[in-house]
Amino acid sequence: MSGFDELGFAKIDNHRPVRRGFPEAVFCEGKTPDQVAQIVQKMNEGERNILATRASRQTFDAVQKLTPEAEYHESARLIVVRKETIEPDPDRVILVVTAGTSDIPVAEEAAITAELMGHKVDRVFDVGVAGIHRLFAQHEKLSQANVLVVCAGMEGALASVVGGLVSKPVIAVPTSVGYGASFNGIAALLGMLNSCAAGVSVVNIDNGFGAGRLAGMINSMR
Amino acid sequence: MSGFDELGFAKIDNHRPVRRGFPEAVFCEGKTPDQVAQIVQKMNEGERNILATRASRQTFDAVQKLTPEAEYHESARLIVVRKETIEPDPDRVILVVTAGTSDIPVAEEAAITAELMGHKVDRVFDVGVAGIHRLFAQHEKLSQANVLVVCAGMEGALASVVGGLVSKPVIAVPTSVGYGASFNGIAALLGMLNSCAAGVSVVNIDNGFGAGRLAGMINSMR
Amino acid sequence: MSGFDELGFAKIDNHRPVRRGFPEAVFCEGKTPDQVAQIVQKMNEGERNILATRASRQTFDAVQKLTPEAEYHESARLIVVRKETIEPDPDRVILVVTAGTSDIPVAEEAAITAELMGHKVDRVFDVGVAGIHRLFAQHEKLSQANVLVVCAGMEGALASVVGGLVSKPVIAVPTSVGYGASFNGIAALLGMLNSCAAGVSVVNIDNGFGAGRLAGMINSMR
Amino acid sequence: MSGFDELGFAKIDNHRPVRRGFPEAVFCEGKTPDQVAQIVQKMNEGERNILATRASRQTFDAVQKLTPEAEYHESARLIVVRKETIEPDPDRVILVVTAGTSDIPVAEEAAITAELMGHKVDRVFDVGVAGIHRLFAQHEKLSQANVLVVCAGMEGALASVVGGLVSKPVIAVPTSVGYGASFNGIAALLGMLNSCAAGVSVVNIDNGFGAGRLAGMINSMR
Amino acid sequence: MSGFDELGFAKIDNHRPVRRGFPEAVFCEGKTPDQVAQIVQKMNEGERNILATRASRQTFDAVQKLTPEAEYHESARLIVVRKETIEPDPDRVILVVTAGTSDIPVAEEAAITAELMGHKVDRVFDVGVAGIHRLFAQHEKLSQANVLVVCAGMEGALASVVGGLVSKPVIAVPTSVGYGASFNGIAALLGMLNSCAAGVSVVNIDNGFGAGRLAGMINSMR
């Protein structure tokens, strides 16, 4: 077996699920709706969950024609095809935190990704550092989480503050929320990379999917 | 009391007005019109003025349905709900200055914010440094102001010139007005940060709201 | 009277002290030690305090030859000539805060500048957000300060957190402390410009002098 | 107890070890050798291991006078004071990988940090992607590692390739190795942030210490 | 003869085909459809193949009215007028490789350009480094190619890996595929410029045409 299915314009990696514990996701940007629909249809011959990220509604419409059981999460721009269900361990919670309301779409991308991988996910939204008592009111959730995903735009300071409060890994996701000198997420990205709190690492701007996947991978370690 | 009202997607800070002398403003970008409308409706249960920044007309329409007394300032993109009126001190004037006509929307965001906080605001528009006699014709207003807000795009030089003429704090607001090597406000931002005039500090590009709020805060000191 | 003394290579502004409540400072970088020494000597004919910033020890040695009463603050790289003493108002404190030990030279530049202007200055050092209990242990000092100067490098998050805790103006000074993606203070600068806390404005990277002077100016308002 | 020891110029966090499973490290850049020496001496009153990063030999000399048992790792620029020894679990290996020989100092900073935290660390050096058979010759080590740290400068491509080969978390450390358009590590940083391999997250340029600490934190999860 | 035809708004280089073995291409961006149509019509008086790059459908419609034999390659945004056919040498293959499906439009621009110049072109798509077994499955094609064009966005690592596997020139084309810190192709561009594999050189972001033309030029050497 070659390890992938050949569609001409795409090579679907059927080798990776074994290796990664998770099917290859489809990144929809730059692909036509029709290409995505064919990729998802082909993947649907297998037995794994399927995830298409950064999907427009138009792409979802094309997918749904060939794969009627696909679901669409509009704000997170995710298409999901559920093929298997894993019972989450209730004692190992991934906590997804946002600085503001505008960061929620990225946070949901992370949360839904991790849930699809079979993890229990909890959410704490709109606890940015300019009103830090809102964060401290969630202290219990923070300290009990096993892995944390922190989504923040603008100055991105929340990742450092959370990183200083917990003793578990923090995956920081800079978001493109902001204006002017936020430079579409660069300010938050740099802030998070320079965090002096222990255990903070960073993924690409707006990459909720990558954060969710890494959170799930770490949460599975034992 | 928890210090905030929980809406799920947002936590409204009812703790801060006491602390800051001003309600938390709503930053509309990245929020759906419906989310903004619910936040404003919830805030309206309190007794403080409400300010929603960077609001599109579509957002205003949603807000007005739930909060009919809301007003819209289109060029400044501000939604205002007036709940209390403070009589301004006529001897403590905040002066808002622009380099050009195109900077007026940002200037109005600052001016309306400060007025809503109960301050007397005066305006001097279109006095950029390339025709510096226009600025000097306003010398009296400049020297009598208690706090100054200077909005300028392109090279942003006006903040330095004003800073050299007055002995009161100057809040410089770089605007994204310009083209080419203005880089959406970066040239003005750098110019203002490098000002060698005393008493000049800088806020984010196009952040009229932040400048107005800080001007009000300083103007209240005694 | 012309408003300035002409030295050929420099024009000393004897007009500004009246206007600004503070003598023109000498920026030493790019000037020869001999030029600085002559400028300070000329200024010393007046009655105002003198401040030379970013002065190397070599420059101080040249100054001291012509102006023996000059003092040198090595870590802050400041030369001071005290000509008048103003009794500070003990109830109006300027609080200078740093995220780390490495930010102290910039903080001292701000603190000494403000003290020379006749203000009471208090210091809280090494309270960065990665160990935020250290900051909260200083809560009383924070809430009683009239104006705050916050010096931080790396991610610069401290300014936002402090800005959210107090109701007085916060002058944020990004420092060049850090490495890699701190880009000599750019990360901190962007973080501070994007602060969503009210009342935060920003000066140039490492510009302790400008922050101290603005803090003094605001603290004098009544 | 206040949670920290006050040295005036520094606040030593004695609260964090309990919280983080690891003492606060000292970042030496921007601190005088004397300041570092005093901080280490104070920390040495406790019972935890001590780590001073980015330490010059001059700083080490000052430290050693007050703390004779301190060791110096020159290439990694680390000062270590060993106070406790933890027996590593031989089945949970952290693998530290470099693209080239020039990346070894950063890699050693990561490796020694993790070893000091009580983990078994293995090293694979000089396996950059331009001669990828050298990487594949290490396939067994890669697939048996529990956590991986990948240090690479220039184009930083190694992190993506390794991330595609393993099913465990990969911590990518961009290094400042390179010239020209490597821009002191920016090229590698951007490459790693854009990695489309699952499970890759990124720390600051040359931040071997942060990577080692996070690797240890993840390796401790069970 | 002057060496060019004068259209007023354009000078068509009839001197270059002799010199370059290939007609001057028309770069359509910034030209009106009507201007492109006139240029192509004028070129059509000659005997060489014609290529218009970055052509919108609207531009093609204008061209086709004056030059009915023109063809349009929509995804590659190329207009082609075939005037001569060169029999390709089957033993000298140009191989065009992409990291992902979204890079195909740029790859097709390169491939069609080279084919029009009379070369045999083979394609290998969607073999990015995160699933490197897909690349190795194409090992035979890689090693038999005479010149290679590698199109990749995001981290652009594929160029280095391919460059390390073959002993023929690799022309790397960074694409603007990606998001966040890919900065519209900058990450890939920097990655490719820093490649330490031998024989890799780089063209502008998304410049499939330039890569195809250079590949053809090298493939013609003997």
Next chain:
Amino acid sequence: MSGFDELGFAKIDNHRPVRRGFPEAVFCEGKTPDQVAQIVQKMNEGERNILATRASRQTFDAVQKLTPEAEYHESARLIVVRKETIEPDPDRVILVVTAGTSDIPVAEEAAITAELMGHKVDRVFDVGVAGIHRLFAQHEKLSQANVLVVCAGMEGALASVVGGLVSKPVIAVPTSVGYGASFNGIAALLGMLNSCAAGVSVVNIDNGFGAGRLAGMINSMR
């Protein structure tokens, strides 16, 4: 007389024409069509030519209602109101040169501006350095020009080559023509700033108006 007319949102500089030999132009971006129309109407009470730059057709429509004699140059986006005609000196020619067809709109902005100031303007378009015989065919025009304006995007090399061929001032205008690593004119801007040819100076990206005005100013010197 105050030196300007006050419109509230704008101050029209009636002081400057005397000083500058040319009326203040109106920069239309960021102004509403109605604001521009009022400004032009007010200026029309004077006796000088009027020029509105970066004007959309919608803005022109508003202007024409109040000022029917206004003309519109669509590709150059200029509105012109001719009030006086100056007979140009036929022996003092301003030569406007472009690298490509796509640079013509910027070139026309420069040319029309200079013509309106009463200068003879000649045009040489599409003579970029990649086919340098096209430039040399214009050698006579180049060497007889009194002032030259060179408009080029992409690598902007034409300014250096022209600067090396002539002994008169060359005003270089980088244009935003290009894609990828042209970064909307930054590549051309940097190229022109680094020109080692004598007599080359640079204006802002796409600033044809500024170049035309400076060319006219220099051409008037005697």
Next chain:
Amino acid sequence: MSGFDELGFAKIDNHRPVRRGFPEAVFCEGKTPDQVAQIVQKMNEGERNILATRASRQTFDAVQKLTPEAEYHESARLIVVRKETIEPDPDRVILVVTAGTSDIPVAEEAAITAELMGHKVDRVFDVGVAGIHRLFAQHEKLSQANVLVVCAGMEGALASVVGGLVSKPVIAVPTSVGYGASFNGIAALLGMLNSCAAGVSVVNIDNGFGAGRLAGMINSMR
């Protein structure tokens, strides 16, 4: 005659003086002292003035050995060999202006270059915009100058203010004076490029030589 003298490592342009009215200058950076010395010696066989820019003292020592009549201007880092003297026209003054004392070396490079070309040069130093009365005290000199060179670092605002006061060409030279967000002259460069004053054009950062040469070229027009 070939138009240049061949030294192997350099081609001395003996063709250009005729064309440019000025000998080719030697740019010393990146050349060994010995190379510069040989170039100057070769040029000295001609009859034109010679100028070597960015020359270290070490380079001057090497030059002087072979060309004893060479002079050195240390602060401007210029080596000059005077071969001919042109009587300047006293009514056509080039005015060189600086914002601060630290900009003088760049200004002197411009002034000496123009003087060597046979022009009358006047200097006005240290008139930055933060104390704008110092600039206005020089109003007569400003308005009588025929061409102006303005050297400024930090925010570079002086060029715009001067440009608005005069009706002659202003050549703006950004200098690398400043710190932090001046980014070695980028802030001043951007400020000057965005100047909305008429008649301002810009040369490279610290390029006093280029400014002086262009000023001389313009001042010679009649």
Next chain:
Amino acid sequence: MSGFDELGFAKIDNHRPVRRGFPEAVFCEGKTPDQVAQIVQKMNEGERNILATRASRQTFDAVQKLTPEAEYHESARLIVVRKETIEPDPDRVILVVTAGTSDIPVAEEAAITAELMGHKVDRVFDVGVAGIHRLFAQHEKLSQANVLVVCAGMEGALASVVGGLVSKPVIAVPTSVGYGASFNGIAALLGMLNSCAAGVSVVNIDNGFGAGRLAGMINSMR
């Protein structure tokens, strides 16, 4: 056989010579002199030529102790160990061109690399575009070359001009020669990437070695 020799800190690729027709070069930056010396010594057991790039004299001294036959090219910073000599084909010339004298070290790195690979190399130095008659005087050499390497700093325009004159591949090497807005080679890099001449591709700033190696690879094709 494993395909490489293991030194612990380095893996010497003995597999590549067969594959690449050229031994792996040693990049000296970031390696200690001792490490380089050991690597060269190990390589010297084989039969291929050895090349160490970016070598300081100190590194050469260490190498020479273990490998006495090593030669040092100081300006190019290359260490060479010649083990085999290939007779160059006199009809296939690689031409190395520079814009200025300061670009020669990079050009020599390219030239010596190609010569060591057995190619005939010709050199044309100091023919920058500001005096383009110097370039045209070399027209015959340009048109007879089989592959060209063009090294230029500052605006980097030479690559475009050469690319437009020849019909063979041009490898453009941006150099870090320049100052101010050359940004250590970025201006030249961008200029070269944006070249609209056919057949131009680009390598990293100052990467003479990479250019020489690619030139040799292309020159070997037949």
